[in-house]
Each structure stands twice: as C-alpha cells, then as structure tokens.
Amino acid sequence: MLIRLLEKGFGKRADARRLPVPGPPNRGPFNRDFWRSPLRGPWLASLLSAALLPLLVVTALTGFLSHVAYETELPGNAIGGSDGILAPIYRALDWPAGWAWLYAVNQGVHIVAGFAAAPILLAKLWAVIHKLWERPAVRTLAHLLERISLALLVGGALFVFVTGVFNIQIYYPWKFSFVPSHYWASFIFLGALAFHIALKFPVMRKAFRENGVVAPLRRDLASTAAEASSASESVPTDPAPPTISRRGFVAVVGGTSVGLTVMMAGQSIGGPLRDLAVLAPRGRDYGSGPNDFQINKTASAAGIESTRTGPSWTLELVGTRKEMLTRDELLVMTQATHDLPIACVEGWSTTQSWTGVPLRDLARLAGAREDDILLVESLQESGSFRDAALHPAQISDPRSLLALKVNGADLSLDHGFPARIIVPALPGVHNTKWVASMTFRSA
C-alpha cells in the first residue's frame, strides 16, 4: 500500500517532467540539469571508485588493527565506551611486540591511505552529485532504501575523514570524544559501503565493458564528449562543452593523491623525508640534540611539576613484594640499549636509541608471575593516557624498557624524565612518561 502510494505520489511528478518543457531548463543547483559537465558518467565514477576502494579497505583494516594494538580489554586501556559485541574478537587478538616497526607502519599506512583517498573521494562525490537531485526523488521502496543508505555512506565517509584529519592536527571543534566516535562511525560508513558495492559492482562492470577501462584516458580535450552510456540517467541531460579531458581530470586527482602520499609518508618514515611533510603536523625539526625529536605531550601540558621529578622521585614497584627505587638505584641495574620507534596513532613516528632497565628484570625484582599484566601509572594526575596496561608478551620482550636515557643523554622532562616506558610496536601514548608506579598483577 505504502509502496503504491509512493509510486503514485512520485510517479506523477516524473511523468510531468518528461513532457517537453517550454523555455530554458531549470538551472538551479538543486536540479540535476544544473550539473552539465560532460565528464560525469558511470565510467568516471567507476574509475574513481576502483582507485578509492583499495585505499578505503587499507584505511579500515589498519584502523581496526590500531584498535587491537590499544588492547582495550586491559584495565584502563579502553578510551571510550566498551567494545560491545566485538569484545571477544579484541580479547582473542594480542598485539605482538615482536616486530618493533609494526605500529609505526600500521599508523603510517592508515594516515597515508586516508589522505591519499581524500582527493579521490571528493572527485567521486563531484562525479555523482547530479544523482542527488534526480527525479523522481524516490521511485520505489528499494530506491528509497538506497537513498537512505547513500546518506549513511556519504555522511559516514565525510565524518570519518573530517574527524580524522582534524584529530591529527589536534583540532577539536566538536563536543564528542574523537576515538570512539571515529571508530563507531566507521561501522556506519563501512556497512553502507558494502551495500553500495553490492549494488554498483554490476554498474562498474558494465561501464568498463562499454567504455573500456583506460580507453577514455587516451582522448584529448578536442575529442572529449559525454559518455555513451545505456544508463542514460547517469550521464548529464544536456552536457556542456568540455573544458578538460578525462585524462587531465584523472591526472590532477591522481597527482594530488600522490602529493599527499609523499607529504604524509614523510612524517611517518622520518629522517630526511620529514622535510617533505611540509603541511603535515609532524614535519617539524626540533634541532640536533639528543632530546630533539617529536614530543606527543609536553610536561607542562601534563601538569608535571619539577619538584616531583627531582632527587626525591622514587619508582613504586609492586608485585608479590613491593620495592621503592630511586633513579640512581635504577641506573646501577643492568642497562640495555635498543633503537625503537615512538609511533603515534596520528601517523607520525620517530626512532631513537633508548637506554634503561628491561621490564622483565623489573618483573623479576617485583616477584611477578609469568602471566601477570603490568599497570603503569604516571606522575600526571589527570587527563587521558596517565596510565596504561601491558600484556605479558610486551613485558617479556627483551627490548621493552623502563628508559632512563635517550641517545646517550638523560631523558628531557618533555620526553618523560625521570623514567618512561618504551615497548616495541606499542601505540605511542601507551609508552607512559614520568612513570610513578609499576604494578604487576594477574589480569
């Protein structure tokens, strides 16, 4: 009944629009006739989608792996809300410490793929904008569901991109918490994307069969015309003369994507490539001293007072017994030195040479059991990431340190003096700075 009503209601308007309209057609932007670029059509939309999809898959996968790396099932590690019905999956997956570069690469790829996708996403939305204003607005119930799903698709895509891009610049013009909102909105986006792919895969196949995959890229401006498509509602009703060839358009979009890739990869790979990260938040040079490298949170921002980090500082080490250790006592223990990255969720990293006491030696000293987890608390009294929990494999890796020095010098206050955690492949913020206490206990 409802369907009939919908059909009738909108069907009439559709018939009316098919009558010859006297005078100039309606050219307001809220009518599909306004969108006259001859480049718009199923082939261009399909080519952009074919480029976009692998980038989105990579961005989504690395995003979920990052959630695994945060080990949200350990006490204090969850950032907002619970994992809900996905909790068993995250409980089952332990983020390994074996490959020190793993989190740096994962997040570098996440941010690079996301930024590389941004111009293609915008081009894709441009290529199909006329579909937003198609008439009749709703043909059938199936069509209505498709349009609702498109709102979730476009809203979800723009939401995860905008929040992600703002987050890496530490810009929060909203009231919600970034991590859980970005995370759960990606499910809305990906659910709608799966439905969209199922619907549009045949359209893509047909567009490539009718036009060839790359054949339209061979034509120059003079021979550029609207797509010959049997799907007439997908091409402009009254195409304007072309002002750019399809290969020109694709070259601009692709070139921008490559440029952003270089820029965002620079702050992840570091070294001389960091200079290429011109606009990236972490393409900055701190100088040439042993402590001159990227900081994630300054001591003053964390409210660390120098009175508490002075000679009176002691580490509270708790296991089956409790020890209080001064920095000098820690320094006379067996020291180990390892090159390890700090890798931020925001897609930048920096590898430095850290010296300190292996966590497993401290576990032995505290009388910890083999399957104990480790809770690390900072001198920082409030705010996020003042504590973090590590799982047994992260404690027992020989390169996991309570670092006291970096590049041969004492840690600076901004890098966590008197002592900080550094663990291979651990998300940067879990490498707790200004450590106050370490507690080994069963999970």
Next chain:
Amino acid sequence: MARFARNYGAGPLHLLSALASFAVAGYAALRIRELGAPGNVAFWFVGVIVAHDLLLLPLYSLVQSVASRLSRAQARPARAGAPPPPGVLLLNHVRVPAMIAGLLFGLFFPAILGRNEGYVDASGLESDVYLGRWLALTAALFVLSGLLYAVRRGRSLAAHTG
C-alpha cells in the same frame, strides 16, 4: 516473487542486504548513544553532508562555471572554419593549482590558521609556520602550472603553424 519485485522495486536480496547494512549502522548508533554528546555526533554527521553537498560543492562548481564562461572566448575558434582550438586552456592552468591549493587549505586549515590550540601542548611547538608553508606551496603550484602552460602553448602553436 515477481509481485514482491514489482512492489518493492528490486529482488529480495536487495532488501536483505539493505537491512543488514542498516542493522550495522543501528548498532553503531547505539554504541555512540552510550558515549557523551551523541547529539553532537549526529549534528556533525548531518553537518558534513550539508557542508559538502549543499555548500562547498555547489560553491566551487559555481566559481568554476563563471571561470569557464570567462575563458570561453579563448576556446572558441577565431573565425568560422578555423582549425579546432589548441588543446591548452589557460582556464585549466589557473583552476588546477587553485583547486589543489584549496584542497590543501581544506585539509590543513586548523594548522594554517592556527586554530588548533592543542597543538602547542602536544608538540611543544607553535603552529605559526603553516600559513607561510601553505602560501609558498600555493605560489609554487601556480608557478609550475604557468611554466607548464607556456611549454604546452608553445608546442601547440608550433604544431599549428608548422
């Protein structure tokens, strides 16, 4: 089955996959509702659609259509029966660097305008370098595009006269 397809507008698999994707979205929305400020998430979810589809895209399309109208004289053959215009439009060499600079601004404006107040606390650095970097990048894009135009134009003219 045929009646279902007629009434619904597609096959049953279409309906099932639509419902499955809505179920995922619904569950995610439930999780978001448990967080602080779910209304603000909804506001931003709708806001980004409105900002892009109803403001940003129509606006830059309008600017482009004005620009292409201005450049139409260049594209038109000087006289009837003249050879087709050379495939180099000044329009593209202006709007392409402008679009890329605009995209970069759109992506990095919090840093460029210094609106990201948390950046100082996070990095220990001021974010005052980004406006200069973006302007330099924009200038470089226009210079590069201009050089490319000169080369392409020269080649195209040589091909037409030679």
